[in-house]
Amino acid sequence: MGVKREKIKVFGMTCTSCQSRVERAVTKLTGVKNAMASFNTQSLTVEYDTNLCNLEKIRTAINVAGYSTKDGSHSKIAGIFIIVAAIILIGNSSSGLDMTSKLNGATYFVLFIVGVLTSIHCVGMCGGIMLSQSITKDSKSKFDSVRPALLYNAGRVLSYTIIGGIVGALGSVLSLSITAKAGLQIFAGMFMIIMGLNMSGFSLFRRLNFKLPWSTCSIKKKPKAPFLIGVLNGLMPCGPLQTMQLYALGTGSAFSGAMSMLLFSLGTVPLMLTFGALSGLITKGYTKTLLRFSGILVVVLGIVMGTRGLTLAGINVPSTTTLTASLSGNKTATSSSKANKPVIENGVQIIRMTADDNGYTPNGQYVQKNMPVKWIIDGKALNSCNGQIVIPSLNIQKNLQAGDNIIEFTPKDNDISFSCGMGMIRGVIKVVDNINTVDTSKPDSSIPTPSSGMPCCK
Structure with missing residues (x-):
């Protein structure tokens, strides 16, 4: 007999610190000359004197250290x-x-x-x-x-x-x-x-x-x-x-x-x-x-x-609620939402939205570009979920108060996304060339679902 070199699979190492732990546990054994663990390959290369040590002792030391030499990945x-x-x-x-x-x-x-x-x-x-x-x-x-x-x-x-x-x-x-x-x-x-x-x-x-x-x-x-x-x-x-x-x-x-x-x-x-x-x-x-x-x-x-x-x-991504509904085939949850058109008074577009236990309603609006907008948000039932509105493209983050909250701006070419202060409740203001050509009777798939990201506020 004499010195033998073996490569053993070690499961459960989750970072490079685990390598050192496995190496220390094995090198303590009498007869082990060298031990080198690898987190990358989930393995241990060990040199040991077969007269003083064997693979069973090495595997036992690995198990005692909290790792495994068998892949039992389906438990619990x-x-x-x-x-x-x-x-x-x-x-x-x-x-x-x-x-x-x-x-x-x-x-x-x-x-x-x-x-x-x-x-x-x-x-x-x-x-x-x-x-x-x-x-x-x-x-x-x-x-x-x-x-x-x-x-x-x-x-x-x-x-x-x-x-x-x-x-x-x-x-x-x-x-x-x-x-x-x-x-x-x-x-x-x-x-x-x-x-x-x-x-x-x-x-x-x-x-x-x-x-x-x-x-x-x-x-x-x-x-x-x-x-x-x-x-x-x-x-x-x-x-x-x-x-x-x-x-x-x-x-x-x-x-x-x-x-x-x-x-x-x-x-x-x-x-x-x-x-x-x-x-x-x-x-x-x-x-x-x-x-x-x-x-x-x-x-x-x-x-x-x-x-x-x-x-x-300001980057629109599918919410986890929408993704979950899509994967489960829940067509009701993933159905498109409708948006409102503004009321034009004295050359100003007036859009209205309510902040309450249902989030932001409606969370989709249409406006015409290059025409001033007066956005009236009725803080009807405010909480830590809907109490702040963030509009990245306008660099606005506004803490809402009970009653009417007014935001004024003039839209350019791009749509204006908005959300609550934590990015959980979402909405969008769609900017079009001519508001008279918009048909709001049809759902718009680009508008987030009204309940997106806010199930407990209902």
Whole structure:
């Protein structure tokens, strides 16, 4: 006998940090001369003394380290896809709570309750980012499973509090431009998609070996990564968060602004923490290959996030609601919408729209180019979902108030897309050469479905 060289398939490595873990586990064995793992090829090349070690011992060491030498990728798939469906539903939703009215004369206790009531929105908007920080955590105890969620929420609370103090002290709301909001959401979406694909084991993305900040697989080496992600979460564009920033602005005090945001953020913690803790515990008893299907969940959430960012950037993309309906063959959900024509008074085109629990109605309008437009939006039932309207091509982001809200502009050649502040509710103003030639009795497939992206506001 003597020194032998073998190449063993190792399943479950999700990033380059896993390579080192597998190598360390194997090189501890007596008789192993050299071990080199490869995340790209999902394999381990090992040299060992056959008098002191054998393949069975090597495979056992790999399994103890949390990886597998057998591809058992079909275990407990149904549970993961149930979670995926549930999170898609949450990801497409937003809180229907009218925060503005609740915050009038609110005490600190009321601010906490508002946070509790809007926490489902937080799960829908940012649950995927938190999930990506906790779902791959290899845990030895229940505390290890929930630790990333605790760190993430601690960072989020700290960030919200600091922003509240800054806003209260400076007397001006910490506001992001439309471009910045879109860029943040697109980047977050790309971050989650690439991370999810790597988690799912797609070989192309393993070879690209794209280095993400605070890799999900290096939590053990960088235990504060979820905390830092939580801190950055405070800069994410979010309807309830912006409403709270305006409230902090109105306090005119750094202390009051910070306390307001602190109480609000603490109210959002219970549901967010439960979501994160469960996602950490879900994978604990599963085989390592289940991580691939967890990656699918992160990819889906990334697509939802990126789609909203593209909408804020003025790029029309199919919503997840429309895509789901198309795939399921639901013709009612994907049917074309009708648009309204303006009323012309004294050379000005007047178009009307209502913002209520159904979103924006109608969400399609026709106007004639080079003729002034007076757009009247009736804020009938405003909430954190429809309370801000964003018009990228006009560089307008307007917080709607109860009653009539007026936007005036003169259309040129291009159609004008608009959405809510989070890119979830969408609409378009179609620009034509001659308004008299438009037939509004026929549906227009280029107009988003009225309920697109806003199921819970109904």
